[in-house]
Amino acid sequence: MQMLDRPLDRAADDQLTIAGRTFKSRLMTGTGKYRNFDEMRQSIAASECEIVTVAVRRVQTNAPGHEGLADALDWTKIWMLPNTAGCQTADEAVRVARLGREMAKLLGQEDNNFVKLEVIPDSKYLLPDPIGTLEAAEKLVKEGFAVLPYINADPMLAKRLEEVGCVTVMPLGSPIGSGQGLNNASNIRIIIENATVPVVVDAGIGVPSEAAQAMELGADALLINTAIAQAQNPAAMARAMHLAAVAGRLAYQAGRIPIKTYASPSSPTSGMITC
Structure with missing residues (x-):
């Protein structure tokens, strides 16, 4: 067992670092679309996430479902990720x-x-909007923000945002809330291969298998909201997404076998008894 424990222990110690701040969890969640605050709190706890997004405009305006949101969570235990959702320019x-x-x-x-x-x-x-995102990112970086930009899975844009000083890039798997999964897997793979900042797959993931797939590609983290909040049992889905993120990360670190055209026997063929 000792030989097995060592690599697993190293994987358990694997942490996500963004802008010099470290997090044990590689799953981020949101606060929108929940049926009530109790479901939100239970889901965030079940997910074991440490970063939670908050739509600033909706909190500021007390939009439906966001009244009292700032007081609904224990912010001494959760790192807030303010979100510019709803901004068009x-x-x-x-x-x-x-x-x-x-x-x-x-x-x-x-x-x-x-x-x-x-x-x-x-x-x-x-x-x-790729142009508006790049323009805003340049301004915010100059003002000292740690910018995590949400983008289409565009490798050129991802590299440009990294060059202007963004601390992550966040390519979408598919449109927000669509549950279509990773429609852009090939481009996300290119972004991952070329990035020197964490890559966070954001939007479109609908089920844990898709979350694991994103992590198996080499993504550093996931941001999942709708798939959890709108599930029949949000807390159970949150837990499933947590386990998928962990499994996908461990599988990526373990290294998958090559894909082959033909079958390869799992038992050795040398030294076999001939009949």
Whole structure:
């Protein structure tokens, strides 16, 4: 057992680092779309996540389902990731990011300069604007933000955002809330191969097998909201997503076998008794 324990122990110690801050969990979750706060709290606990996104505009305006959200969670145990959801232009996103930083300070996270950057003018497919995202990212980095940009699975854009100083890139697997899984796996693989910052697969994951698939590709982390919040049993789904993220990461580190065209016997053929 000792020989097995060592690599598994190393995997257990494997941590996610973003902007110099370390996290044990590689699963991030959100706060939207839950039926009530109790389900949200139970799900976040079951997921064992340490980073939770909060849509700043919806909290600021007390949008339905967000009234009292800032007080609904224990922010001494969870790192807030303010989100510029609902912003259609770069200028809007920059203003909301500033509000998010102040909101984090009010909740006791004085050193929290994280922001999940979303610039989405498209109301039907909710696809991010690459030009507006890059423009906002450049401004926010200059203002000292740790920017986590939500993007299409575009390897060139991902590299450009990394070059301007973003601390992660967050390519979508498929459109937000669609549950279509990893429609962009080949591009996500290219982003992962070329990135020197963490790659967080965000949006479109519907079931744990898809979460594991993203981690098996080499993604550093996942952000999953709708698949958990809208499940028939959100807490159970949150736990399943946690286990999938762990399994996928461990499988990636273990290294899969090569894919072959023909069968290969699992038992050795040498030294066999001939009949």
